Amino acid sequence: MRSRRKRLEEVNVNLTPLIDVVFLLLIFFMVTTTFTRQTQLKIDLPQSQSEIQAEQQLPIEIVIDRQGSYALNGEVLIRSDLASLKAALVELSANQTDLPIVLTGDAQAPHQAFVTALDAAAQLGFVKVSITTQSETEDAN
Template identity: 70%
Template sequence: MRFRRSRQEEVNVNITPLIDVVFLLLIFFMVTTTFTRETQLQINLPESQSQRVAEDNKPIEILIDRVGTYAINDKVLIKQDVESLKRALKEMTADLSTPIVITSDADAPHQAFITALDAVAQIGFSKVSITTQAEESN
């Protein structure tokens, strides 16, 4: 007795919906992703157990008073621009690992502080800290 063989249907997987979903996810991530460029100035706050600073690596202190006048290690700068600040910092040291401490008056212009940070970053110093004062409790 001869039986008829049943035809085997070809098994097809339809991947069109899968491709649609992948493209939708791709479009979603492209639209929702923000491409912000983080600031390149890194501020490393020093950590210490004692309050003494090693003499060979004494920090350079940039002081900014309430009107925006700069002083580097208590020497007041004549000009208050980035180039003068950079020139004075380069004269103080050639070692870019020297710590920089920026002390700014609370009422100093924000631009004066940013100019000091910009000068330090343009030269390439790697250790920068900012001094603050603890709040007085009443």
């Protein structure tokens, strides 16, 4: 008896569904992607040969309490308005607007008190103003 050899069928992989899925994914990602253009200034800082460092200037500290009252370097102001704050800043700084100002306020202080202090510093020409905060880990202790 002679056995017949079975013919082996060719195995073909149909790539059409795979290509369709890839194109659908490509279209999906193209449609859902947002293209943002970030504009940044590229700055090349000037170089200097001298090694003299700038003097450390003592900052003017403005403290704002819970009621919105001001104290400059530990001295409490009688009135908490813009004019008296500006006068105290001029007197304390001796018209040196390059001095740094540190603004420290109570967490429950009115927002208007912060705005008034920042406005007074800006009107007098102070540009080095920072606001102190407390980290959450210190708050937990």
